[in-house]
Amino acid sequence: MATIELSRENFYHNLSQLALKAGGRERLAVVLKDNAYGHGLELMARMAHEYGIKEAVVISNAEAERIRDLFDNILVLGDTPRVDEKLSYAVSSTELLEELDPQVKLELKIDTGMHRNGIMLAELETALSIVKERGLRLFGVMTHYRSADELTGEYYWQKKRFESVRRKVREAGFASTRFHSHNSAALLRSRSFDEAIARVGIAIYGYNTLPAAFEAVELRPVLSLWARRVSSRRLRAGERVGYGGTFVAPREMTVSAYDLGYGDGWPRGDAALPYQTAEGLPILGRVSMDFISVEGDRERICVMEDARRAAKHFGTICYEMTTALMPTIPRVVKE
């Protein structure tokens, strides 16, 4: 079985850079959904707690349960609301407001332009009157940017819309409701962050997804993916490796199999365009379900040290590279 190593030092470095942007670590809500973007939910949650982070964001009640003792509040983005002092819930429809238990800590999600989910701006008044009539607990109001990581002005008009939402909610008399809209890219490009929390995901894991034109905050990948040697063989020139024999040894060479494959969430890719490991060793031939082959006979190889480099190779985004890594791969914190 392959192994994932998590660098505490790099994680803390990223958190410190983001805390500078946000104006304090107490304003960082670490986004740990989807097994902490594939890094490992409990280990990342524990490290964040040890750093002094008080807020987390997850997708489900099941994820929240696994880390509930480590945070003051956990925002659940996509599950059935429960009455629980520790948990707040993103609510995206007026129908749900009509049914909600008034004790639920509600975070009303507003659609300011992404058009994925959230209450439309035109429904805001109706939503607020339901909240008032039913005596619901409006703990927060939130929105999400559709293109904070692109070099356009879109972030600004969505931000403007959200500011008008904030005014309206305040005017309606909700004095203690909190407001939040920033993900990693929005926080990294903001100049005067003034919201209650920033919901930071990809940046805490070490990836700055802003184009180079923005002022660069240096972040460091937390995750590295390692594989162990299973067996080695000496091949003569012309002998072939793996399914379909797509790799032909150009000379006499030593080839070893390592314990990582697409069954672990590593992309199968295109054998004609081989991915290179962290040490620059090309994967030879096709990726199997549980094995890859590489030249040489090192005991351990670092397959991925930077998910952005890998994402570029496979034509995807760093989020998908790490999130795809199966929860069954053992994770260890490297101190």
Ligand SMILES: *Cc1c(COP(=O)(O)O)cnc(C)c1O
């Ligand atoms: C996933 C998510 C985030 C985090 O986004 P990053 O780009 O990873 O920082 C923030 N808010 C919401 C609502 C999300 O779904």
